[in-house]
Amino acid sequence: MTATVTAPALRTARVGIIGTGFAGLALAIRLRNAGDDDFIVIDSGDDVGGTWRDNTYPGCACDVPSNLYSYSFAPNPNWSTTFAHQDEIRQYIERVADETDVRRNIHFRTFAQDATWDAETSTWKLQTDQGEYTFDVLVSATGPLSSPSKPDFPGLKDFDGPVFHSAEWDHSVDLEGKRVAVIGTGASAIQFVPELQKVVGELNLFQRTPPWLLPRPEFKTSKVRRALFARIPALQTFARRWLYWTHEMSVIGLVRQPLIMKVPNVLAKRHLTRQIPDNPELVEKLTPNFRIGCKRILLSSNYYPALNKPNVNVLTTGVERIEGNTVVGTDGQRAEVDAIVLGTGFHVTDLPIQDHVRGTDGRTLGDHWAGSMHAYRGATVSGFPNFFFILGPNTGLGHSSMIFMAEASAQYVFDALEQMEKGNLASVDVRPERMRRWNEGIQKRMKPTVWVTGGCASWYLDEQGRNSTLWPDFTFKFRALTSRFDIESYSTLPRRAPKPAATAGEPTAVPAS
Numbered sequence: 255m256t257a258t259v260t261a262p263a264l265r266t267a268r269v270g271i272i273g274t275g276f277a278g279l280a281l282a283i284r285l286r287n288a289g290d291d292d293f294i295v296i297d298s299g300d301d302v303g304g305t306w307r308d309n310t311y312p313g314c315a316c317d318v319p320s321n322l323y324s325y326s327f328a329p330n331p332n333w334s335t336t337f338a339h340q341d342e343i344r345q346y347i348e349r350v351a352d353e354t355d356v357r358r359n360i361h362f363r364t365f366a367q368d369a370t371w372d373a374e375t376s377t378w379k380l381q382t383d384q385g386e387y388t389f390d391v392l393v394s395a396t397g398p399l400s401s402p403s404k405p406d407f408p409g410l411k412d413f414d415g416p417v418f419h420s421a422e423w424d425h426s427v428d429l430e431g432k433r434v435a436v437i438g439t440g441a442s443a444i445q446f447v448p449e450l451q452k453v454v455g456e457l458n459l460f461q462r463t464p465p466w467l468l469p470r471p472e473f474k475t476s477k478v479r480r481a482l483f484a485r486i487p488a489l490q491t492f493a494r495r496w497l498y499w500t501h502e503m504s505v506i507g508l509v510r511q512p513l514i515m516k517v518p519n520v521l522a523k524r525h526l527t528r529q530i531p532d533n534p535e536l537v538e539k540l541t542p543n544f545r546i547g548c549k550r551i552l553l554s555s556n557y558y559p560a561l562n563k564p565n566v567n568v569l570t571t572g573v574e575r576i577e578g579n580t581v582v583g584t585d586g587q588r589a590e591v592d593a594i595v596l597g598t599g600f601h602v603t604d605l606p607i608q609d610h611v612r613g614t615d616g617r618t619l620g621d622h623w624a625g626s627m628h629a630y631r632g633a634t635v636s637g638f639p640n641f642f643f644i645l646g647p648n649t650g651l652g653h654s655s656m657i658f659m660a661e662a663s664a665q666y667v668f669d670a671l672e673q674m675e676k677g678n679l680a681s682v683d684v685r686p687e688r689m690r691r692w693n694e695g696i697q698k699r700m701k702p703t704v705w706v707t708g709g710c711a712s713w714y715l716d717e718q719g720r721n722s723t724l725w726p727d728f729t730f731k732f733r734a735l736t737s738r739f740d741i742e743s744y745s746t747l748p749r750r751a752p753k754p755a756a757t758a759g760e761p762t763a764v765p766a767s
């Protein structure tokens with residue numbers, strides 16, 4: 255009898271990429287389009303999409319217009335609304351992965367555990383739950399929003415009811431008619447709270463800090479517009495450029511002249527009072543005491559009206575502990591509930607990967623960073639040869655599409671790979687003084703920004719008070735700086751022997767008798 259079994263996947267390739275979100279796929283597609291098949295992408299999930307695969311909470315959508323929040327090389331004329339929702343974005347990523355044929359290089363359900371630099375062979379050894387991989391170059395494209403932050407409130411473990419994080423929404427839990435506590439009022443909560451409010455009996459919103467909100471100009475796209483974009487791609491390109499430049503203008507206020515932010519501040523105040531015209535007490539609770547832009551500016555036209563409904567209580571307090579079925583605020587306010595939803599954000603400045611990547615001295619990224627991430631051009635860290643981030647430290651944005659930044663970062667890595675190949679190099683390691691100067695420059699530019707001067711505490715700032723997350727300049731400048739791999743900033747080592755050809759790819763099916 256002949257059966258078909260699957261042979262173990264080849265676990266050696268020139269390039270290993272961790273993550274199949276927009277960032278990881280940007281590089282994978284770049285390699286595929288260049289005819290390079292010597293790469294493996296690993297992902298713990300069972301399909302592509304990253305954060306857009308994992309976040310399935312009700313109301314999950316993008317707050318950057320879809321015509322901008324998409325790959326430059328894969329325009330989609332068929333977005334159904336101006337700000338696409340999660341399922342449509344996930345389908346878009348899946349379609350792009352299919353059309354570019356990168357799936358055959360992806361090893362799904364493979365969880366990256368520890369990566370160690372092997373100086374002897376100039377390779378990275380990556381331990382995963384499916385075995386060890388060996389790569390010449392390792393690329394982390396896990397993104398800053400992949401690891402949910404779940405505060406360990408005293409008593410939470412003993413809470414007698416469902417508890418879940420917005421990024422791990424438990425759709426098996428029926429919240430209809432229930433008393434629910436929502437902890438957190440960030441970008442995710444303002445999207446799912448209006449949906450929850452419609453179904454729950456009572457919604458208790460624990461708000462430590464109110465965010466600033468502007469209206470969300472979402473509307474369904476017309477058939478005519480979709481047909482025009484499909485038939486005349488230049489029209490869509492023009493619309494995308496228009497969006498790009500209008501978003502880019504806000505850098506002037508966020509980074510250069512924070513006083514300009516007084517204008518959106520007035521608009522946001524007006525949005526709040528217009529949407530809640532009859533409840534000054536609630537308006538007061540929802541009015542932030544910091545300058546707009548200091549935390550991410552959120553877009554919503556249904557959050558404030560939802561909070562003004564009779565089944566919603568806004569508790570202006572952090573959470574101290576959970577006592578039985580009661581959530582107790584730091585100021586003593588209490589709410590007895592049947593379920594708790596954590597909208598408490600992500601590990602952004604304390605990326606979990608930092609404790610699992612070991613460089614030339616055997617120490618981890620986290621040891622090197624000592625509480626404050628830093629990299630060179632958001633991509634490389636001295637002492638970690640052949641290791642790259644896509645969307646690493648100081649590449650985040652508060653105003654535009656992260657896909658733009660992902661494509662720019664992917665270009666930098668792609669050019670590094672090209673130059674390493676041409677120069678027959680075994681390794682590249684950024685020079686410490688270059689990395690230091692780069693970060694000094696970043697922090698100098700950070701000083702006048704609204705993120706530092708705006709009077710708020712935000713996840714943009716790390717435990718040392720440094721903004722190690724955002725890019726403090728125009729995005730076209732970042733793209734210019736990452737368009738070429740500046741090999742002169744790196745220490746290099748030549749290959750000892752020509753590299754044997756290798757082919758990566760999916761597990762091969764072989765007949766077994």
Ligand code: N01
Pocket residue numbers: 315316317318399405420437438439440441442443460462463550571572573597598599600711712713
């Ligand atoms: O998380 P957040 P998020 N006790 O960190 C509160 C992206 N995103 O998941 O402000 C009590 O913004 C915390 O309070 P405070 C986007 O980049 C994009 O909502 O620190 N409360 C805050 O209110 C976004 O910025 C889209 O005082 C606690 C909330 O939890 C990022 O994801 C859509 C607490 C966390 O807010 C994260 O958004 C959605 C504690 N111990 C999200 N700890 C797009 O459309 C935290 N909080 C592209």
